[in-house]
Amino acid sequence: MTDDLLSLSPVHALLADGTTVCIRPAAPGDHDRLEEFYDRMSAENLRLRFFSVSRRSGALAADRACAPARPGHLALVALSPDGVIGVAEYDTGGEGRDTAEVSIAVSDGMHHRGVGTLLVEHLVSAARAEGVTGFTADALSENREVLRLFADLGLRMERRLEGPETRCVIRLTEDDAYLSAVESRGRAADVASLLPLLRPQAVAVVGAGRRPGSVGRAILHHLRSGGFTGRLFAVNPGASSLLGVPCHPSVGALPRTPDLAVLAVPAAAVAATAEECGKAGVRALLVVASGLDADQARDLLSACRAHGMRLVGPNCLGVSNTEPELRLDATFAAGHPLPGSAGVAVQSGGIGIALLDGLSRLGVGVSSFASLGDKYDVSGNDMLQWWESDGRTDLALLHLESFGNPRAFSRTARRVTRRMPVLTVDAGRTDAGRRAAASHSAAAATRTMTRQALFTQAGITATRSVGELLEAAALLHSQPLPGGCRVAIVTNAGGVGVLAADACAEAGLALPALTAETVDDLLAVLPGGAATGNPVDATAAVTEEQLGACVDRLVRCPGIDAVLVALVPTAVAEATGDDLVRALTRTPGPRPRPVAVVRLEQERPVELLPAEGGTIPSYADPQAAARALAHAARRTAWLARPAGTVPELPDVDTHRARTLVEDHLRTSPDGGPLDPRTCADLLACYGIPQLPWAWAETEDEAVLAAGRLRGFDGRVVMKAHWPGLLHKTQQHAVHLDLRGDAQVRAAFRDLATRFEGLMTGVVLQPLAPRGTELFAGVAQDEVFGPLVLFGLGGTATEILADHAARLAPLTDHDVHDLITAPRCAPLLFGADGGAPVDLEALEQLLLRLSRMAADLPQLAEADFNPVLAAPGHVTVLDARVRLLPRRPHDPYLRRLR
Structure with missing residues (x-):
């Protein structure tokens, strides 16, 4: 084992059932633990591992795993609170060899929980970093479990029978098949680990107080008034009940161990309370406290890792899950979220409140919500995987100020966006915004170009504000995706049509000319004087029936991908009793292409109008409608491209x-x-x-090099060099178009004189x-x-x-x-x-x-x-x-x- 491998830090990871284990290199101090691990192993397990039932084999294996470091060897142990539950190692047999023998052992009670697979994944990663390209392993042919483990890794493997044994040869190439297999295992484990957090059967609020304005009391009230169907407890040593909920003096005194504990205690008490929860068997924590210092933060996370608890927060608004059979609302927002189909994860509690309110107002509603706060553990990546598998979410909304593992997030998002729209607010686009984000969420915010690259490659719809996010969500929730970016505009007022046309053009949408057949169809249904260009000016005289017929023809026009209807109230419609909006909402069944409405008199920026076939988005501003349609068109284009x-x-x-x-x-x-x-x-x-080049440190060397490099026209370029030189042209450290030895010598002397003490040599190239x-x-x-x-x-x-x-x-x-x-x-x-x-x-x-x-x-x-x-x-x-x-x-x- 090299020094680099020796320095590998312990990491925590999730098993298939969502429980947490610690994985780290074996150390000399682990010898007794490993001997005990093998001593506890059944005779059958020993035989399958060592091809014999000798207890001496386990002792020798412990000696080998805990021996002093040697090149080409690494042993990893998996630890639970009960001790060693698994060990895996590879050995190349010496330095510089690229193939290693690998072995795995898992304690009897931990089979079928993914311990061995997780250890091998970590071995593969470490081995690749050391230049190892392949593993070999010998197993008894009857050892179906270990053979299945190797086969299911996602790596290329060959098997051959050698008597009663099977020899496996595994190639450590990191292709997409292996990453997808790792991703699939990680997704299942991640979702399992979130069950105590998002589908708890019992919840305790620790720190709920009598004071009406306290956060703990507000969360307890929300849980109770929201109709949480599980068991609900409060922990307060100074009260027997709060809001009708029984109180207990400590977590350990609860009549039942809660799956989820909400910690509404002062920052100084958070870590100790988390430790108490862990010892009691709590599986998930929601920490709403803020202001933890570095030591308190470290102790909180250590308690969560030691006891296998998932953590949301600290410094957060809470979580909710609107499933009718659960009705969990562990937040201190002003009201309960409307049940629905949008998943929401935010770092800012304020933005979370705005999104919950906006989605409820629209009628879209929320499937589950997580305010991630300082995001010590549960992240946007976790929530994406939850929504992907919960069977309720069809729209994902994110507000993330930082990314813990953006490359893993990108792979997850690329997969999830194939199934549902994923929308985000691109926060921290400016230097001031990035500084505010870093200060607010205690995390480093990244520069715009990097973040936008992530969103673009992952197919995420990135908006510039919460308002724009809700505008896009309303359309994506209610309408089919457009086939492209070609929009037809219909209006009852020419001026509004012009505004809508400008908005569409500025959003990158096209307004194609209508076909002659479509024009004839429209003229047949519209009032006299109507203009059938694009925009279509139906005039103030258009009736409800005429407008409905016009829109129905446009949504079926083969050269149109979406229809934008811009309306203003008129005395003509009022006098005739026509309701132009009703012309759009009364059509039975869904339309084949999206329809969006603009109503300048509308008070709210965006609404969803009830319609016979669902809902139709209505905007107060043409630019909002155009932006939403443009986002939808970009999603169509992204989905149309194969991965x-x-x-x-x-x-x-x-x-x-x-x-x-x-x-x-x-x-x-x-x-x-x-x-x-x-x-x-x-x-x-x-x-x-x-381009061919040569290095020269003296005038004579420069002349010789120029002679070798001169192209058909005999011209060369000379560039000065010294460590740290960035902009050669700005420093006037380049001579172009040098012809003949004399010009080369003169150029070298000039550079050597002007940059004396700096220049270490020159680079010569033929003139490009x-x-x-x-x-x-x-x-x-x-x-x-x-x-x-x-x-x-x-x-x-x-x-x-x-x-x-x-x-x-x-x-x-x-x-x-x-x-x-x-x-x-x-x-x-x-x-x-x-x-x-x-x-x-x-x-x-x-x-x-x-x-x-x-x-x-x-x-x-x-x-x-x-x-x-x-x-x-x-x-x-x-x-x-x-x-x-x-x-x-x-x-x-x-x-x-």
Whole structure:
């Protein structure tokens, strides 16, 4: 076991039944525990593990697992409060070998609960980080459980019979099949662990007081008045009952152990109360207290992990589940949420109240709600998985100010958004907003570009305000998705039609001309004087019947994806008794395409109008309606695309790349920029095309190098270099178009004189041919991982900031989006009359950059600027790479925070 593996921190993770175990490397001090573990094992279990029933085998296994560290070996133990419940280890037999023998043992009472699988997943992650590419394992052929464990991992496996034994060879490739298998196991365990929190049979409110304004009393009142169907207790040593609920002096004195305990106690008492709950057998905590300091926070989370309790909060509004058979409302919001089908998770209690109120007012209602607060444990990822499986939720609303594991969140969201819309408020878009979010939720908020990349890749509908979120939710809840972005506008007032047309255009929607057949149909049903362009001006004389007929024809028009009806009240309609809104709501059955209404006189920003076929969203402003339709159209486009795949790349030497990085960090432990030679070698490991170059430290070396590099026209470029040089052009550290030895010598002397004491050498390259100058790069985010950036390059790259970004690893769809997103994209496709650049080569460069970033967590930053793109080739002209000492981190490994 290497020093890195020895330093692995203990982690907590969920078993298949939702209980918590601790996983960590075995240490010498575990020897007695492991011997006891094997001593407790049945004779049959010993035989299946060691192929014999000798108790001596267990003692030898304990010796091996707890022996001093040796290369190529790692033993992991799984611990519950009762001691060791499982052990797994791999051994390569020596340093530098890439295949390891693996073994697993699980205590008799813990079979079929996922202990062995969880241990092997952690072994796989650690082994990959050490360069191990395969596991081998021998098992008795009758040991169906362990053979099924290996087969169900999701990794590629081969079996062969060798007498009474079966030999398994497992390849540790991290493909989507393995990640999906890990994800599926994690989802089942996660949902099981949330049952005590979101479907508790008994709840205790600890800290409920007599004072009417206290939070604990308010939550107790909500639970009681909301009709909670389970057992309800209050813990208060100074009262016998509160609000008709029996009180008890402590959690330990309760007549029944509650599944969920609500802690409404002062911050200083939270950790001790959590410990008391854990010892009593409580399975979930809801902590509404705020203001915990670092020590109190650590002690709270330690108590939850030690006793296997899931935790919501602290600093939160509470949770609710409106299932009729449960009716749990453990919040201190002003009123009870309306039962419905929207799942809501927020970090801000205030925004939670606004969303609960808005969804109740709309009639959408809530399936379950969680105010996550400071989010020590239960997260948005947990709630997405709950809604995915609860059978009630068809719309997910999130307000997250921070992300604990965004790559795992992204995989979950990509899956869930295929089944239901997932909407969020993009909070913290500005520097001021990010500072406020970090202060408010005690978590680091991320920059806009990174967060938007996550939302885009995951198919999440990102809105800019709570109001916009509710506007989009109303339409997505009530209407079918549009087939595209083509909208027909109908109005009874021309001016309002103009406003609606502007709003649609600004939202990215199209207003196509109506077909001649549609125009004839409309003229046949509309009053004289109606204009049948798009917008359709039905005039103030339109009747209820005429408007209904017009809309019915438009929703069936083959060139239209959605219909926006903009209405104003008129004296004409009032005089004739026509109700134009009723013309839209009386149609029986759902319409084939979405219909949205704009009523300028409407008091509320958005309402859902009851209709015979369901409901219709009505907006007070055309821009709100257009934004909602645009969100729906983008969701349609996202769903229409198949899930992207990360392409296999030939000619990638990951082993050599990692060796280069390790060698650099060995000589520069604090990291820093790579020198040009090492940088070029690293790019070559990934097949990234570079313009030929040479390094020179003297004038004579520069002349010789220029002679070797001169192209057909004999011109070269010379660039000064020293560690930390960022902008060569701004520093006037570049000489272009050098011809002949004399110009090369003069250029070298100039650079050496001006940058004396700084310059360590020069890079020479042939003068590049003409092409489009682009930028490609990587920024490593501490939480989100590597972000790949692409856009316009050259000296104007920072001024124009024409960049798009996606999180690595890039799929084929991500690469396409990166290339087409920047404003400069038309240049790449030949919009200026020239031939398009080599798009396939450009895609390959971005995929290879993404692979390099995903392979090397030490890659803090990479800048390729400029990248020259032309019809026949794509080449990196200048590259800068900066490394930092970072350990590999597996974002998909199952573990709790």
